[in-house]
Amino acid sequence: MIASVRGPVLHVGLEHVVVEVGGVGLHVHTTPATAAGCTTGREVTLATTLVVREESLTLYGFDGSEARGLFEQVQTVSGVGPRLALAMLSVHSPDGVRQAIAGGDLAALTKVPGIGKKGAERIVLELKDKILAMGVEPSLGGPTTPSTGADPVGAQVHEALVGLGWSSKQADDAIERVRATGATPTAVSDFLKSALRELGR
Structure with a gap:
C-alpha cells in the first residue's frame, strides 16, 4: 500500500x-x-x-487523508469502483458527499456522472448509518460545495467534462453558463472548476 x-x-x-x-x-x-x-x-x-x-x-x-478515506469508504458499496468514487469527489467536496449520504439527498448524488437513482439509493442504504455514526450533519437538500478544477479553452473543457462522464450537451450548457456570467476564467483549471460548479448546482 x-x-x-x-x-x-x-x-x-x-x-x-x-x-x-x-x-x-x-x-x-x-x-x-x-x-x-x-x-x-x-x-x-x-x-x-x-x-x-x-x-x-x-x-x-x-489533498489529504480525509478525501482518501472517503474515496476508500464509498468503494465498499456494491457497484462503486475507483473511477466512480473519484467522480464523486470531483463533483462534491468530501463534506458534501458525506452530508448528501447522511441526509439521503439523492438529487445531489445523482449529479455525479454514472450514479443513477438506484445507485444513489444503494449508497445511502449501505453508508448512511456509518456516516451518521461519525457525527456528520445531514444536508438540508441545498447545493453541496463542488471540488473541481477548470480550463479556458472551450474545446479542452468540453473534452474534460465528457471524459468525467457528462454528456456533450451537459458540457456545452455548463460552458455557456460560465461564459454568461461575464467573467470567463483565463486559466484551464479555473474554467473547468467553474463549469463543474455549474454542473453541481
Whole structure:
C-alpha cells in the first residue's frame, strides 16, 4: 500500500499529475481540483491509495487523508469502483458527499456522472448509518460545495467534462453558463472548476 507520495511535479494534466519519487515519475490520478492545485516543478505531497487489478496498478492521490478515506469508504458499496468514487469527489467536496449520504439527498448524488437513482439509493442504504455514526450533519437538500478544477479553452473543457462522464450537451450548457456570467476564467483549471460548479448546482 502506497499511503503517500512526495516530490517535484513533472507534469500536470486535467485529472492527473506525474510526481517524481526517487527518480521515478509516478502517474497519480486526481480530481481536477487537486490537479489544479499542483504546479510543475514544485514539490507536492499527496495522500494516496493504490488500486491493484490483474492488468494494472493504479495510483490515486488526494489533498489529504480525509478525501482518501472517503474515496476508500464509498468503494465498499456494491457497484462503486475507483473511477466512480473519484467522480464523486470531483463533483462534491468530501463534506458534501458525506452530508448528501447522511441526509439521503439523492438529487445531489445523482449529479455525479454514472450514479443513477438506484445507485444513489444503494449508497445511502449501505453508508448512511456509518456516516451518521461519525457525527456528520445531514444536508438540508441545498447545493453541496463542488471540488473541481477548470480550463479556458472551450474545446479542452468540453473534452474534460465528457471524459468525467457528462454528456456533450451537459458540457456545452455548463460552458455557456460560465461564459454568461461575464467573467470567463483565463486559466484551464479555473474554467473547468467553474463549469463543474455549474454542473453541481
